[in-house]
Amino acid sequence: MLLAALELVGIAAFAASGAVAAVRARLDVFGVVVLALTTALGGGTIRDVLLGVHPPAALVNWPYLAVAGGTGLVVSWAHPTVARLRRAVLLLDAVGLGLFVTGGTATALALGAPPYAACLVGMTTGIGGGALRDLLLREIPLVLRREIYAVAALVGAVVVVVGHQLGLPAALVSPVGSALIVGLRLLALWRDWNAPVPGKLDG
Amino acid sequence: MLLAALELVGIAAFAASGAVAAVRARLDVFGVVVLALTTALGGGTIRDVLLGVHPPAALVNWPYLAVAGGTGLVVSWAHPTVARLRRAVLLLDAVGLGLFVTGGTATALALGAPPYAACLVGMTTGIGGGALRDLLLREIPLVLRREIYAVAALVGAVVVVVGHQLGLPAALVSPVGSALIVGLRLLALWRDWNAPVPGKLDG
Amino acid sequence: MLLAALELVGIAAFAASGAVAAVRARLDVFGVVVLALTTALGGGTIRDVLLGVHPPAALVNWPYLAVAGGTGLVVSWAHPTVARLRRAVLLLDAVGLGLFVTGGTATALALGAPPYAACLVGMTTGIGGGALRDLLLREIPLVLRREIYAVAALVGAVVVVVGHQLGLPAALVSPVGSALIVGLRLLALWRDWNAPVPGKLDG
Numbered sequence A, B, C: 001m002l003l004a005a006l007e008l009v010g011i012a013a014f015a016a017s018g019a020v021a022a023v024r025a026r027l028d029v030f031g032v033v034v035l036a037l038t039t040a041l042g043g044g045t046i047r048d049v050l051l052g053v054h055p056p057a058a059l060v061n062w063p064y065l066a067v068a069g070g071t072g073l074v075v076s077w078a079h080p081t082v083a084r085l086r087r088a089v090l091l092l093d094a095v096g097l098g099l100f101v102t103g104g105t106a107t108a109l110a111l112g113a114p115p116y117a118a119c120l121v122g123m124t125t126g127i128g129g130g131a132l133r134d135l136l137l138r139e140i141p142l143v144l145r146r147e148i149y150a151v152a153a154l155v156g157a158v159v160v161v162v163g164h165q166l167g168l169p170a171a172l173v174s175p176v177g178s179a180l181i182v183g184l185r186l187l188a189l190w191r192d193w194n195a196p197v198p199g200k201l202d203g
Helices: A002-024 A031-052 A064-079 A084-111 A115-136 A148-164 A170-190 B001-022 B029-051 B062-081 B087-110 B113-135 B150-163 B168-191 C002-024 C029-051 C064-079 C085-110 C115-136 C150-163 C170-190
Strands: none
Touching: A002 A064, A002 A084, A002 A115, A031 A064, A031 A084, A031 A115, A031 B001, A031 B029, A031 B087, A031 B150, A031 C029, A064 B150, A084 A148, A084 A170, A115 A148, A115 B168, A115 C115, A148 A170, A148 C029, A170 B168, B001 B029, B001 B087, B001 B113, B029 B087, B029 B113, B029 C029, B087 B113, B087 B150, B087 B168, B087 C150, B113 B150, B113 C085, B113 C115, B150 B168, C002 C029, C002 C064, C002 C085, C029 C064, C029 C085, C029 C115, C085 C115, C085 C150, C085 C170, C115 C150, C150 C170
16 A cells, blocks of 8 residues: 555656656657656566566556656646746656555565565666666766766665664664655755766867 | 467567667667567566566567567668658657557456556566666656556556456457557557646756 | 676676766766766666566666766776777776677576577677677667677677587586677778778768
8 A cells, every 4th residue: 555655756756757857858758648657667677577476567467557658748837837847857757666665575584585686676676667767868967977866776675684684674674764865865865965986089 | 370470470570679779779779679679578578577477478589589680670771761760769669669568468467467467568568668768768667658558558557357257359459458548549549649747947 | 697797897897988988078076976876787687578577687787887887987087007908998898898798698598598599699688788788888789880799799609509508508608609709899990801892972
């Protein structure tokens, strides 16, 4: 119940991030909706393909599609009132990342995946949709660029797995993990706090 | 039988669209063949991965590979006689889309997928190969650019699903759905009939 | 045992090729590690998804991740001592290709795939990781560009399958196949030995 509700919030956040990025790239309304769907449902679909859940949840639960597609439509029409789109994409992306990593990790644990695999599946769930969004718009994925990204996802996934190992209730652990991810991402963005870059190379 | 024959025609059409795009991008003969294979077999492989068909049909049925690879070779050698390649890519892409969406939807229904999921799987089957083609050549996928594309796929998938629900014979419904998709795409291309683009943004 | 050891060597080679490419693209340390992981584990993950192995081996065997991630870290810090990076990427890519194609083909045969499908799965295992690396860095994949690449993978896969059909020991056949692939790739690179490119086109 909690997981399902959080997943819908995460879907809306990622759908909005995909839709805003698509609007910025001057795609038409259908392109915006397709990118909203891909960003929002891509991570969970990759998760289900990896875990052998056929067909993936995104393809059989219409609320997922309705929320993602509806968010895409709303962004298409409402975006002129959105002031700072670049910042909005990054904020929404952080929220989506936080919710998807913990949701994906919890889903993997519920399906019996070992802790180690659950971490990786959770990270993939969170990173996959945004990576597809960036690939489709021909940008090098956020996760590979200069901000703390993969490490925030890792921290959140580890929190969920450790909490599960300790027998703590998911209703407590998942929000803590999500908040940590969002907080780390926003800190990294607002303080321009990056991972070190390997030294300059000869071309 | 009808489905299998139509699928081979769709494979040849998509293979040709991938091969022509690869020739335009100045790839070598093997690159052209690989792109023909990816474009032609990618959508069906994604479909089988989503539906849990292991290994995917494209990997166990050699006629699929022979038709796709053979088409790639033929395009490699015969292309100088092709006059208008840009137009040819778009036309072949439309034919492939029409055949793959209805074929994918029918396959999903035959495997017991609910109507809603069958629509999505059918659309993915049709859109997947072309999206891979464009990604590999570093173009923003056709489906996201300014022409009616996803909506044509949706219309064809819905026709197949509704026909299936009404108990109409697939031999009737699939060609109608395919023709509708091809017609919508060609109309959109030839009349420059696009979906609305969200209003201009501040950078 | 032999297969497992070879697979770890191949993982390290591909991880290094991904990491060096990421360093060249000026990614940060985490980006370098993520690209090392994707390049090293992407092909095997695609193989397992195609063959229906859930969850994929890369997600449940921590040595794979440790080797790939560790190689990424080492390259991040040690790269200034690496003199000719462009050449290093291509050499490591050839070694990874050789080991992954034969390993993937052997795995598919061991899981009961027919010879024809085993060839394709093996080629995909070898080509997939490098293709993901190039896609993520927004380059047209090596496999599609002007050097002999797919054909080298095909030759190696056929050697493994024919050896398997003849009942020869895998410990003999796999190294021969790998060496053939690496040799073909290096020959193609060092002699600038390319496949023919279809003739010049109008616009």
